[in-house]
Amino acid sequence: MRLALGYVPLVDAASLIAAAELGFARAEGLTLDLVREPSWATLRDKLAVGHLDGAHILAPLAIASTLGLSGPQTRLCVPMALNLNGNAVTVSRPLWDAMEAADDEVDTVAAAFARIARRRAREGRPLTLGTVHPFSSHTYQLRIFAERGGLDLDTDTRLVVIPPPQIAEALRRELVDGFCVGSPWNSVAVAEGYGRIAVLCSELVPGCPEKVLALPESEAPRCAPLVRALDRAGRWCADPGNGVELAALLAREAYLGTSAPILARAITGDVVVDPGGRRRRDPHFALFGEAAHRPDPAHADWFIDQAQRAGQLASSDDLLADARAVYRPDLFDAALSG
The missing domain is CATH 3.40.190.10 (Periplasmic binding protein-like II)
Known part of the structure; x- marks a missing residue:
């Protein structure tokens, strides 16, 4: 099966890139065509009109798209989260x-x-x-x-x-x-x-949910191979022993097109904070793998609360229920148990 997956050039697209380049997708019978998008609005709209089969996307944007709060209303499901922090x-x-x-x-x-x-x-x-x-x-x-x-x-x-x-x-x-x-x-x-x-x-905000895999809700029954491929790729990305190889992969012009040493520091959490070389170290700066992958409806609760505090939407129990329904831990669990 061939899938077109959109992404924006960021370190947290690593699982998609690793899955496409390192054989994790192929092992599940998938060919991933990664489509680099210039902005979240462009990615959102291409996903809405069917030009993409799925996407690496801002978690609150997946919810906002489903609720009709941003761009064309598009019912999406999130069978997997991609990372925390970053x-x-x-x-x-x-x-x-x-x-x-x-x-x-x-x-x-x-x-x-x-x-x-x-x-x-x-x-x-x-x-x-x-x-x-x-x-x-x-x-x-x-x-x-x-x-x-x-x-x-x-x-x-x-x-x-x-x-x-x-x-x-x-x-x-x-x-x-x-x-x-x-x-x-x-x-x-x-x-x-x-x-x-x-x-x-x-x-x-420790442990902040970030990007997720979003698919049209109609694709939920067929998502298991993609979830397995991205889960294995994300676990590979989380292994410190793969940091140098991952940084070199992301640095390619086709993907992020920037310095591998800069990417390596972000991956390891050894971040240079000023031009004089001062560093800030946090091993949890960007989290992939097991710590991040299972989609948690509580994250939807947090996003809705933040959106309400920002004046982006009114309080509503129905709204919260619809937002929580975007997150599908049942699909993640079924994919990994299959």
Whole structure:
């Protein structure tokens, strides 16, 4: 069976890339045609109109698409999660210098950031912050970061949506003052000298659900071979002994097209946070494999709560039930027990 799977160039697309390149899909009788998409909106729309058979997608976007809150309403199912964590908040070097944070602890940095943001808002020059999509953990993590410093993100800053592959360039061109994005784009901004990672989101929201495999609901009965292939690929990605090979694979121009050493640091959680080489180490920075794969309806609860707190939707028991129904641990369990 041949499947076209969409992805956005990020480290957390690793399971799809490994499955296609290293034989995990072939062992299940599958041929995967990976389709690199420039933005989450493009991927969402291609999935909706049937140009893709499935996708690596933002977990809240899979829910929002099903509920008709983003793009054409598309009933999706999530038979598997792909990873936890992997994001960071990055700011421009001038903003970091102005913050004068005493250390790298989350509350210290959040308070320093809030102080500058409030001052800029009073001066009529609010900070502009980038996120990758309104319905994303990145948007919610930015809000949580602001709250940790006592900052009202809606009142005191301007939030804009920029596709992940373009967000570091937006910082370089001074179109934004900071952003939240997944690896490797935070590290690219640091390596190129114009960004400073302020907070690893694995420390801000530990165990945060991230990307999932989303399929049209009609494909649920036929998803077992793909789930098995991606589960095995994800377990391979989670093995520290495969880190160098995985980084080299992701670095290919056809996939992420960036530095293998940068990717290796993201994979291992040994993250360089400033151009001077200062590091922040967190072994849970990006999690694949057994710790991440089984889709948990409680994650849908968290996303709905965050969306309500962000004013994106009203409270509704029916809405929560529909959101939870997108997550299908029964499909995951059946695939791995078969």
